[in-house]
Amino acid sequence: xxxxxxxxxxxxxxxxxxxxxxxxxxxxxxxxxxxxxxxxxxxxxxxxxxxxxxxxxxxxxxxxxxxxxxxxxxxxxxxxxxxxxxxxxxxxxxxxxxxxxxxxxxxxxxxxxxxx
Amino acid sequence: xxxxxxxxxxxxxxxxxxxxxxxxxxxxxxxxxxxxxxxxxxxxxxxxxxxxxxxxxxxxxxxxxxxxxxxxxxxxxxxxxxxxxxxxxxxxxxxxxxxxxxxxxxxxxxxxxxx
Numbered sequence: 001x002x003x004x005x006x007x008x009x010x011x012x013x014x015x016x017x018x019x020x021x022x023x024x025x026x027x028x029x030x031x032x033x034x035x036x037x038x039x040x041x042x043x044x045x046x047x048x049x050x051x052x053x054x055x056x057x058x059x060x061x062x063x064x065x066x067x068x069x070x071x072x073x074x075x076x077x078x079x080x081x082x083x084x085x086x087x088x089x090x091x092x093x094x095x096x097x098x099x100x101x102x103x104x105x106x107x108x109x110x111x112x113x114x115x116x
Numbered sequence: 117x118x119x120x121x122x123x124x125x126x127x128x129x130x131x132x133x134x135x136x137x138x139x140x141x142x143x144x145x146x147x148x149x150x151x152x153x154x155x156x157x158x159x160x161x162x163x164x165x166x167x168x169x170x171x172x173x174x175x176x177x178x179x180x181x182x183x184x185x186x187x188x189x190x191x192x193x194x195x196x197x198x199x200x201x202x203x204x205x206x207x208x209x210x211x212x213x214x215x216x217x218x219x220x221x222x223x224x225x226x227x228x229x230x231x
Contacts, residue, residue: 042221
C-alpha cells in the first residue's frame with residue numbers, strides 16, 4: 001500500500017477485555033516497530049521485528065502485551081486483560097532498512113485505545 | 117538510560133516570526149538524529165535527519181537543524197514560520213549499538229502559529 005495502515009483507528013475496551021491491534025506496513029519493508037504514545041508524551045518503543053523475527057521486545061510493559069508478525073508482513077499487537085493505564089495511542093512504523101539506520105521510519109496514524 | 121529532552125512544551129508564535137526548538141540527547145556515543153512532525157490529524161512524518169557529514173542539515177518546508185556534538189544538541193530552526201507549520205514536533209535519536217536502531221523520542225513541542 002501507499003503507507004502504513006493501522007486498524008482499528010479507535011478502540012474502547014472495558015477493563016479486563018482483550019484487544020488486538022493490526023498493522024499493515026509498507027509493502028516490502030523489512031523492519032517493523034510498535035510504539036506506545038501516552039497523552040502528552042512522545043512515542044515509547046515497545047517491540048521490533050525484522051521480517052517475522054521479533055528481535056527486541058524489551059519495551060513491552062508486561063506479559064499482558066504480545067506481538068507477532070508471522071509471515072513478515074502484517075503485524076498484530078495483542079493486549080490481554082486491559083487496564084486503564086494501557087490507554088494510549090499505539091503506533092506502528094516500518095522501514096526498508098535494518099540495523100541502526102532504521103531510524104528513518106514511516107508511521108501509521110495509530111490506534112487510539114481507551115480502557116474504561 | 118538514554119533519553120531526549122525537548123525544552124519547550126508549547127510555543128506560540130505569530131506568522132513570520134523565527135523559530136528555534138531545543139533538543140538535547142543524553143551522552144551515548146555515535147548517534148543518528150531526527151526531527152519528526154505531526155500535523156493535526158495526521159501521522160508522524162520525517163522532517164529532517166542527521167547521519168553524518170555537514171552538521172547543518174536542511175529538511176522539508178524550509179526547516180533546518182544543527183548538530184552540535186559538544187553540546188549534545190540538535191536544535192530545529194526556521195527563519196519565518198507560517199500558519200501551516202502549526203503541529204507537534206518531536207526530536208528523536210538512535211544510538212549506534214543500541215537496540216536495533218529503534219528511535220528514542222523526546223516528549224514533543226507543540227507549535228501554534230497565529231495568523
